[in-house]
Structures are given as structure tokens and as C-alpha cells.
Amino acid sequence: MSFVPTLDDDGKPLVCRAQNPNVSALFLETSWLISVVYPPVVRLRLGSSLAAGDIKEGDDVYFECHVRANPPARKLSWLHDDLPLVHNASARVFHSNQSLVLQKVTRRSSGRYACSALNAEGETVSNELYFRVKYAPSCRSGGVAVVGAARGESVVIVCEVDADPPAAVFKWKFNNSGETLDVAADRYTSNGSASSLKYTPVADLDYGTLSCSASNEVGSQLAPCVFQMVAAGKPHAPRNCSLWNQTADSVEVSCAPGFDGGLPQRFLLELYSGDDTVPRVNLSSSEPVWTVRGLEWDVRFRLAAVAVNAKGRSPPALLDDVLFRDPEKRTAGPRREIIRPRIHQTANVKEIMCQSQIALECSSGESSYDTTRPTRASARASVTVRHDISHSCATTDE
Template identity: 45%
Template sequence: GRPAPTVSWFMNERLIEGHVEEIGNHMMVNKLKIAGVTRDHLNSTYKCQASNTKLMMPSEKTVRLELLLRPLSVEIINKPRQLIANEEISVQCEVEGSRPRALVSWSRDNRPFRRGKVISQENETSVITTLTFVPVPEDDNSIFKCVGENPKLNGVGLEDSFKFNVVYPPQVVLHLGNTLNPEDIKEGDDVYFECSIKANPKEHRILWYHEGNIVNQNMSSGIIISTHSLVLQKVARWQSGSYTCLAANPRGETISDPVNLRVRFAPVCSKDTDITIIGASLDEMIKVRCQVSADPTDVDFLWQFNNSGESFDVSPARFATSSGNVSELMYTPASQRDYGTLTCLGTNSIGKQVEPCVFQVVPASKPSSLTNCTLRTINNQTSETIEVECRAGYDGGLPQRFVLEAYDTHNMRLRLNQSIVDTDIPIFRLELGELLPSPASIRIILYAENAKGKSEKVVMDDILLNDAEKRTDGNNNVSLVPLAAILTGSLLTLGLAVLLIVVIAVRRKRTCDGEMHCPHHINIDASKQKVKSRQSSLLEINTGDSRYVLAYTLKPASDCTPATQFTTMSSSPDILNTPRGAETTLGPVGRPDYLYTSFDSANRHQIPTSTGDSLSRRLRDGTYTNFTTRRDHIIADSIPGPESCV
């Protein structure tokens, strides 16, 4: 400009000094050099102003200083000490000081972490990034990083990290030993399993299962369990099947996927019975079925017959193999010599059957009768049931079934019929609701039958069914009483009691009527008063469930003979059955259980009821009358002898 202008610099409206140069006619240059730019210079304004007269406004230009700033800090806020697998968690990372805004990234083991959701909050110099994700067991022990970088500056990024500690239930994988071929394991080989476990915290329990049943260590049986392995020495065919292992830690327990163990073995009989009995009549064709268990199931069979006189192989033309492990022989006994033992042996690629399957061909017959039949009731809130259980007899060599028939005792009308197929212990259940209207009593008949006929019948007679309205205990019980047994027992008991009374009475009467006096009556004069009436007592006899009460009277001696004949009394009266010549003092006499004097009767007559010495009383010295007073009754532990008057 003309005149030459004045050029000045202003920083944030403050005049600063630059370097002024004149580069031509009327041209001026002012250079400003800023040394050591710092973050404080960010957004500073620099104005260049030129003026050559006060008559005009100066010309000026302004610039704002923009800086590229690397991040000052990166921090993962509240680093989690423990993460739980499969539970969502949020992690925050804050980056400060970057200009332009920092780029935040996450990584696991130096590989980008792309799971989860990221939310960012930012201002001019800081960014807060929130990562929400679900940790998995594979994250455990990984290094998790948050990296903050300036997108326009390379190599100036910062990072913060922490180590994942993810807790989770055990992860279990089961497999056969690496040295084993799963397709080439046969009976007698050694087998082992390995259970690989990954867990945090570490597992504290390992269990092994075979077909769902726990496997315990048994050294004598060749079952050995170590930390993570199961060893089966000399494996048997029954050890084939599915195996699993279970591991547990504080986070839970996990069971592995099953691993199937296939043990190949030579044929063995499928049936557990040693001998199968088959009944057949002469000239009757029977089919003998031999089934074996084997692996592989491609089996060749050999049949043999033997009896007490001969033994030979059966021609292959007479039998056929219907499937790989089943052979059927058509056999017809033409004479008694054809009854005997048939055996079959199987062979497969593993080996030959050790123990043959044995079939005893016998003449067919009717089955034996049922035995040990018992009857009981089963009561519940909804029904009443009679259960009859028996034991099966010989089946006659043929399949048999068992039959129960229930008849109304009054009119012998069939009320119920049940049958059970072949079993060792047939059990019949009779729902009383099926017998409506309910009969007073029923007869049950049981028998077995096969193709040859029926067995002898077992009869359960007169089973009494009490009606509900006749019950007095309030319970829904079924009364099953053998009526004939009750009546017979009651009549026998009553008859014996009556016979005993008659015999005793007759013997006493004959004794008193056949003599002039009763020499062994006891006369004790304790009260010096005559007892004008006879003294009566009660005697109870118990036998079975019945009780009988006898009334008897001790007669005064005067009823039999004059009192003058009894001036001296024996101290051992025959009412105690004292043998002649025995000592005058008796010891305790045993008393039958069915004879006793009731407590009430003893008290009523003031009778001493103690045993022992009270049974043998020494008579007091003095003058005696011909009467026995109540106070001086004598208790006998046996029935009075024939000499006494009753």
C-alpha cells in the first residue's frame, strides 16, 4: 500500500511481535513463528492486521489454531474381578485427551472382540465406551484390552487391559482310550476311558456311570478308577453299553455325552435256566427254539441228542436258522427212546459256545396242582380287594395257565373267573366291587391247566364277606372267616366243658351217697357259731376263647355223718389230694392255666389268695366244730378229689 503499511500480529487479541520484512515497493511482510506448541495453544486465534492511515479501518485476517493431540489416558472403569459364564455384563472404557475424537476398540488375546453391543458418550477431548456382552467359558484366562487411538496419528494409541476370570460349570468330554479300536474289543480285553474336564473353579467330584448306574471301584473285579480315567480289566459282555462321566464344582455339575462300549463275545444261551423242559406226546411234532446272545450275531449252530443209551449229532437238514442268533429244530418222538436231552451249540467269529443250551424232552402230562395258597385282604379308600397267592407246580412239560373261579356258596353260581399266564407265583386279585350284589360267602377254586388237561383243584371253602352295614368298627375291612372251623371249635369247647362238669358232679355224688360219712371233711370252729346255710363259691374254667363259671357248695360234715366221729382232724385234708403216707405239710401245688378263682369271688368270701404256704395250712389247736366258716375257707390249686363232698 501507499504509503507503506504497518503489519502487526495479535494472539487472542494480544499484540505479539513478529519478524517484519520489506520485500518490494510498498510491500511489507510480518512473519510469526510459534515455537513449542502445547495443548494450551489449541483453539488459539491469530490475527494479522495491516494499516497505513487512520482515515481507513485496518485490514486484518484471523486464523484459529487446530491441534492433533494423541490420547492422554485409557482406563477400563471398575474392572470385574469375576465373570459368570452366560450372564450378561457391561464394561466401560474411558479415553481422554485425543483430538480429533479417539477411536476405541476392544480385543481378546490381541484379536478383535466383536461380540456384544457398544455405546459411546463423548465430548471434545474424552470418550466413554460401554461394551455389553455375555462371557462364555472360552473367555476364561483371556487378556481383554481397550485401545484408544487418534485416527490421524499413527502409533500414539494407548490401551488398558485385564484378565478374564470366568466361572462356569464343568465341561466334560468322555472318550475311549487313544490306543483302543472301538470296533475290535472282545470279551477278556482291557479297556479304559478318559474323562476330559474343563472347569472354573476346579472340579471337586468325578463320578462314572454305566447304563445310568454308578460305577464303583472294585479291584478284585478289575474295575479301577483314577483321577480322570476308568479302567476295566478283562472286560465281560455284561459290561457292554453306554458309559458317562460326571464332574461337579461349586457352579454345578455336568454329565458327558454317552460313549458306547461294544464288547464282542462268543455265543451264550439267552435264557438263564439251565434246562428247559419240553413236554411232547408220541408222534407229536414239536418246535425246539434255541436262542443265543452273541456279538457278532452271525452264528452257526450244532444240535445233538442223547439219552441213557445213545448220543448223536442232529442232521442240519432237520433244523433251520430263522435269524442270526436263533435256530429252530422240528422234533418228533416216535418211541420212548426218543425222549432225552437235546443240546445246541453256537459258534461265531469270536469263538465257540462254552455251555450248550439244554432242552429236556419228556412225555407231556397234565400240570401239578397249585400249592401253598394263601389269602389276604387289601383295603384302601377306593376299593376292597381279596388277594390269593399260590406257588405253581410242575407244568407237565407244556405252557400252563392258572385259573381262579369264585362261586356263591349259597347257590354255587359262578361269580368271578380269572386266569393268569405262565408264572412261578400266580397272584389273583378279586375286586369285591365286581361281586355286586355281594354274596354272604364264597367258595374259591384254583387249578392249573395246559394242553393236556387240568390239574387237581384247590378249594377254599366258606369265605365269609361281612356287609358294610354290619360292621361296628367303622373301618372298611373285609372279614374272611372259615365258618366251619369256628362252629366246630365252639362246639368242641362247649362239649368238653359240659362233660367236665358232669363227670365231677357224678363222682362227688357217688362218693357221698355210697358212704356213711365223709371222713376227710374239714371242720374248723373259729367263730363257735353254726353256719346254717351252705357256703357257696364260684369256679371259673378257661379253655380256648371260652370261659365257664361253676357254682359249688362246701357241705358241713354234719350233712354226711354225726360230729362225734370227728374229734381229731387231719392237718392235710384230701381236698388238696394228699397221698397217703405223705408229710402233713404240703409244698406249692401247680395250678392248670384253665382253672382259677376270680379275685372278686375271693374277696367276697375273705379267702386268702396268696400261693405257696397258703395252700397248706396248719390247723389251729383247740376244739373244733363240725362246720367250716367263711373265714377259714381253703383254696385248692387242683380240682377237689373224689373223696370230698361238693
């Protein structure tokens, strides 16, 4: 007899019987219990007392991993989005026999779950079970957002929230330290996870704090999204730009920041050569300090320092005629390095500098400015500095 057992035959008896058909009550038989070895058969289910569609943040849940295997499984593992999920009491993740317990679930608990079992015949991964955790709305971007607008300027403020299911109701409020007002519902539009408000400040009292909150079937948003309305415009140009730490082919440019226009600002340094209108180098920084490298000898450069915010660019602070001399072309005589030209904001300052005649000579609106000791290896640079003024004391090479 040829017999191929299946998983269902495991543990059942196999009987061989001899019997005389004429004497039905008399027979001889022997039997063997069949042991069928096979890799684990695994099935994952959500706890029988739980409703999959009603799980929300803060609930306790459990999964049951049903395993059938011969020989018995010697290892049981859990997976969350294909990554191992280990026993972790601090994260409220517990393994108990063939169960996985998650306490006080959060939105990060959502995802695909599976269990796997291992025995001598192999390892099997269960079916994937998608687990959804519902939660009340929360602001998508943390912190206070600063929104700048001039008087009479209309801006559209977008309030975005994360929620499952999507937010059903949005509410806006305005506070100017004197009072808190509800914004009429016809002044904003809402669509799923976002609400948009068009706002136009016309007086000082229209600057303050706008807040937005949402709610869904799980509950209301705990902390609103906050927007700080400020009177804003383009930033002012950087001030007092100077050259520092000059080497043969590099220089550091340092400026003082001007008024930011009421908004966060960044700083750009653009380098031009000759009559170019497109910068050869464009550097960005959170502070008005840059290092320009790879400068060529005997080529005149122009540097423009600019501040930028959400409203636009400032006028440039210009450093004209930046020239690096080849050290081998120097002639005999005193050597002087010009590496710290200052931007002079007012005519009075320039007059004082011109009249002082201390390390500085002014003639026909031009000046020479010497601030460092001679060095053997460094190149010489000459610079003319302008900052939106028609009459300037400019530094030139001596």
C-alpha cells in the same frame, strides 16, 4: 475401550502401548494377564490305543475325560447310563486322575458313558460315548427246559441265545444215555438269535436230551441250551380232597396231587353256585391247597379241583352240595360239624366205610361223616363228594 474376553483369551496378556508414529522404535507400554473364569469345558474319549469296534468280553479298556476350566475343576464324576459310576475295586472299576479304567469288561459294561466336572462357575456334563462290548452266545433262559410230548406228537423246540453280534451258526445234538447224535442241519431253521427244531418222538429211545449251541465272530457258546424230552400227557385229577378249618364264611380245601403227566403242574379250584357254568371264584396255586373266603349262608356250592400242565387240564375232583348253615337257625339238640369229607377212590374203600358204621352211616349210596367237636360260633356245612365215580358214599348234613 470396551473388551469382552472369551475362553481363548484366558491367560493371554492385554497390552496398552503408546508410540510416536514418527519415532517407531520408541514406545511405552504396560500389560495385564487376563484371567477369564468359566465353567468346565468337558470332552470324553475312548482310550487312544483302543479300537471301539473291537472290544469284547474280558478286555481291559479306559476312557479319558479332557477338562478345561478356570478355576480348575474340583470334582470329576463318571456316569454309566445316567447313573453314577463310583470307584469299585471288586467290580474292577478304577478312577485315575482324569481317566476311567474298566478291567475285564462284560456285556453289562455296554452302554452310554459320560463324565462331568465341577468348579465355582458350575458343573458341565461331557458328550455321551456309546460303548459296545461284543460277546459269544449264551442261552437266554437258564436251566434245563422240560418238553413233554406223546409218541407221534410233533413239538417245535425254540432255542434262543443272547449274542453280539448275532449268532451265525447253530448246532443241535441228541443224547438218550446210550449215544450222542448230531441233528442234521436240514431238520432245523435258524434266524438271528433263535433256532427252531421240529421234533417227533416215535419210540422210547427218542426220549432224552436235546441240546443247542451257537457261535459268532467272538467265539462259541460255552454251555449249551438243554431241553429234556419226556413222555407226557394231561395230568391226573387231584385226590382225597377234604374240607378243613371251617369258619362261618370260609373253608380250606386240601387235596393230594395226582400224577403230573410228566410235566410241571399247577392247581385250580373253581367254585360254582346253583346251576352256574361260570365259576364265581377261581383260585390258582402251586400246591392243591386253597382257602375260600366270603361264602354265603344257606347257599349250595360246588367245588371243582383241577390240575393243569402244558398239555391241558385234568378231569375235576368234585365236592358237591357244600352248604353253610346260619348258626342262629340251628334247632336244639346235638350239634355236629362236617368239615372233613374224604374223596373215596374205589368201591372197596366205600364198602369198608359203609360196613364199619363207625361215625358213619351209609344208606342208598349216601353217608354222613362227622369228625369234629361242636363249637359255639362256627357254622355247619354239609358236603357231597364225587370223584368221577357213579356210586359214592356222600356226606350229608344230619
